[in-house]
Structures are given as C-alpha cells and as structure tokens.
Amino acid sequence: MRIYRRLYRHYGDLKWWPGESPLEVSVGAILTQNTAWSNVEKAITRLKEARSLSVKALVRLSHGRLARLIKAAGYFNVKARRLKNFISFLESRYGGSLKKMLHQDLDRLRTELLSINGTGPETADSILLYAAEKPIFVVDAYTKRILSRHGVMPYEKSYEEFQKLFMVHLPLDVPLYNQYHAMLVNVGKDFCRSRPLCASCPLNGWRGVPPLKAG
DNA sequence: CACCAGGCAAGTA
C-alpha cells in the first residue's frame, strides 16, 4: 500500500516491540484491552516487582492478589480472570510451555487463542504477531479510526474486513506488519488527539480527504 | 469536572 510508504517517510524504522518476552507480550496484550498503554506498563512493572511475571507464578497467584497487582490497568477483576484463563489453558494443554504453544502453525494457534475466554481477535493477533512472530495483521481502534477517517474503509466494517484489506495488499511479512502497526498507533497518538494536531497529519489529502476544520 | 484509552463477553430482542 501507498499509505505504508507515506507513513514510513514520516516515521522511518520504528522496530517497535511491546514487551521483552513472549509471556510479557501476551500478558500485555490482555491487559491493554480498551486501556491506555501507560496504565498497562504500570501493571507489568508491579508484576515484575512481585516476581510474578512467569507462568509458574501466575498459576500460583490467587485471583485477589493478581487483581491487586494489575489494578492500574483497569478492569482488574475481568483481566485477572482472563489472564488466569490464558495461563490455565497453557498449563493443561502445553504443560505450561508457552514456547510449545506458540510453535504451531498460524491458523491452528489463532483458533486456539480465540477459544480462550477473554482472548478476542485483536488480543489473539497481537500474541500471534508479537509473541509468536507469525505474519498476521493486528487491527486496533487506531487502525479503524485512521482508515475510516481518511476514506479507505467505513468504520463499521468488521475486524476481518480491515485485516483482509491489509493482508491482500501486502506480503506476509512479520517485520512489515510490526512496523505498519507501530506507525498507525503513532499516527493515532501524534495526530488524532485534537483538531490542531489533525491538521498536520501525514495522511491528510489521502483520497482527497482534507484535515478536519474547526466548528 | 467530563471524557477517553491498542476489547471482550454476556445478556437481550
């Protein structure tokens, strides 16, 4: 896509990575559901301080203790349950080996992840791309907002429709999808927060769509 | 003070 090149000219290589290990990436993917990443970082930090960012520790933790540790990420009761669901699946099906679980082929792993209660399409694809390094495009709120705003696809189209749009126009390439997603998140943060910022968005003029005007 | 942030599942009609 030409949008990619336009964004690349603006940002250059980002080499974005939302975690230091596959487990940290997976935990972060669940914690960031409808939540600012800055709050997720606080929760991850608490988990590390408590030496609890490991499969064994997470299995051992009670719901209440886990919920307290991740409090800063919001929805802590829901997310504690979802983390437990993920870890329980890992324990029972793979003896706690995340590596083994992530080693499968993309389609099987995606189906498995989606079968876990609390892991929807975006969470599953984040784990697939960033933890398992499988070539799947991650669609998030920024992606839908930015593409619909610039007249590429209506906002109400499904997750899979947005995902297909990227994947039929681009090669299956992990670093490419990583870079593209990172750039879209940055566009969202850098230019979609207010109208004055919007005016300098690198995508303005795409398909003739002008920046938003005041009023 | 109000509003929003890198979703998802469960309930309702």
Add this chain to the structure above:
DNA sequence: TACTTGCATGGT
C-alpha cells in the same frame, strides 16, 4: 443476527 451493557484505573 444485531444491538446494549458492564467492566475501572489514570491521564488530560
């Protein structure tokens, strides 16, 4: 199938 609602903290 297609809405609607609950979940919750921290930043602006």
